[in-house]
Amino acid sequence: MVVLEVFTKNLKISYKSTLLSKASVLALIFGILSLVLPFIFAYKSKGLWLKRDAFYEQPDVKFRGEYIFFATTNNNNKSVITCSSLPHFDHVLRSLDSCSIIKVRENDRNFDGKIEELDLSLQVNLPVKTRLTSLSIIIPLSYKLQICPFQMQTAIIFQELLPFYISHYSLVANMVVTQTRPLICHRKHTNTLFNYPVIMDNGDLNNYDINTIIRNFSKRNITTSLKNVYKSFSPGKTQNFLFSLNIEFPEDRIYYKPGFWQILKWAWIQYLSLYIIVSWIIMKIKHYIFSRRLILFFEENPVKKKQ
Template sequence: MAVFEIYSLPALYRYKSSIWSKASLYVLAMLCLTFIPPLLVAYRSQGFWMTTNTYLEQPDVAYKKQLLFVADLATPGDFFAWSTYANFNNLLQTNLRVPQVTSYELDSNNDGLNDQLSLNISLPLSSTEQVVNVQLIAVFDYKLYRMSTFQMESIVYVAQSSPLSGSSLKVIGDLSLHQRTPLYHRGTDVRYNGSVINSNSYFASDYDIFNILESYSSRNITTRLENSYSIWTPGRIPSQPFLFNMTLKYPTEIITYQPGFWELVKWGWVQYASILLLFLWVFKRINRTVFEGNVFNTVVQQPKVKLVKGF
């Protein structure tokens, strides 16, 4: 009857020696050379520690129905302005011109998050008043939830000027997140949830657009108008108001954050283990050659042979 190999086990040879021997020192040196160099290689390859990581998230954005609108006229020094802040309106005196404002937000995919804002401003003008420059600041509540719970009050700034007086300005763009520093990986982050515009102030400097933008830009995390397109329509029928129309989209953002401890360990282990496998394979072959060749004096314990009865 023909006999076939159906299963096999490797023979185990044990090489024994005293602690203070050349063989023991060799094994200790091989262990160090096997496990320490992969760590150094992984660390020096600039990929061992993950200092930042990214993920995608659509922010929860809500227009707070707070804005500041300034329209400069063709006559130098003349302007009209209006805001949702009573103290600023009181400071304007004769430069106050109340427009008609409408706005609505749209959730196009019914996921519970707003996708865009439509803002329309109609500024009444006399037949001799001509608008050559427009500036607007709109205020938003901006939230993220996936990693840390992040919330801040943010703004978008729109500015457009022309040597020709205009009848309307149309703007379309994205409310985009700008980060100088990564977010936290967990917890609640409300460090930038304070008011961008101090509505309780009675000083005109607190409502100056440059001062507002200068203070806002000092934040490490802000929003800005990006991917924007604007159309300035020159000429205006004397009886018609100046029209400002803005469509602002809330896109999905690439968020940068600081990884937590266990994510760092997991990423570091992947880098280390991929190199360690190669070192284990190489030094396993070296050690087998050394001990099978009796380079060091050791006591060899051979495997016991069991006789199996034939069929």
């Protein structure tokens, strides 16, 4: 004959003692340890409080229609060449402007409303037997994020030394975000802390000094820089030096400071997982102590009561 288990139930055995007895004090200590030890273990592992997190987003980058191009030459009569579309800068240094053609194109390849690529080409007219010895270009841009509402004015900054005659210099790179501290996100408010011009176009020559621009730009908590830079050039003497660049705007990893509920959720998961383990160990210790009657207590057993 086959025997099946059709129903089970547990009997609850209570162990009782007076308020100031050893058993009560021991139960209180075990209760405190089961709550405090998981917190201590999680905190000492240096991962309880989530101090920063990251998300990925392709930024909304727009060309602002402005640029500054600096170059030095081996010609003592014209040792510096500058080109710019900034009104005040062009008015002050118009005599040094030697750029004849500039072409800019923004490409939205997947038609999502965000620019993926910026193409810029610049032609510089040079005197006879003149070569460029160095070049610098600054291209201000508008930068926006949606997941963590953020808006700033940033720039593409590139510098290069040219040790010999070059007729065409080409640059291909990705623009990425560089952060010294995580962003503070507010879902309903846009962070505009750095939404001010990289180049102050007010006619003051000190504001157009490239060393000043780079120094002020580097002091920001969040900046942009070029990564995966590839350079190519065509050697040769020419009176029409051509500089071209192709900049991609890929998906960026943005670090931000988590909110209260996200920190609490992360901490609770760690605390609960440790609490289960600690509570199980303490329960085994308590069972060992009380089952062997190592301390005095009163046992309330329903089975013995019926007998």
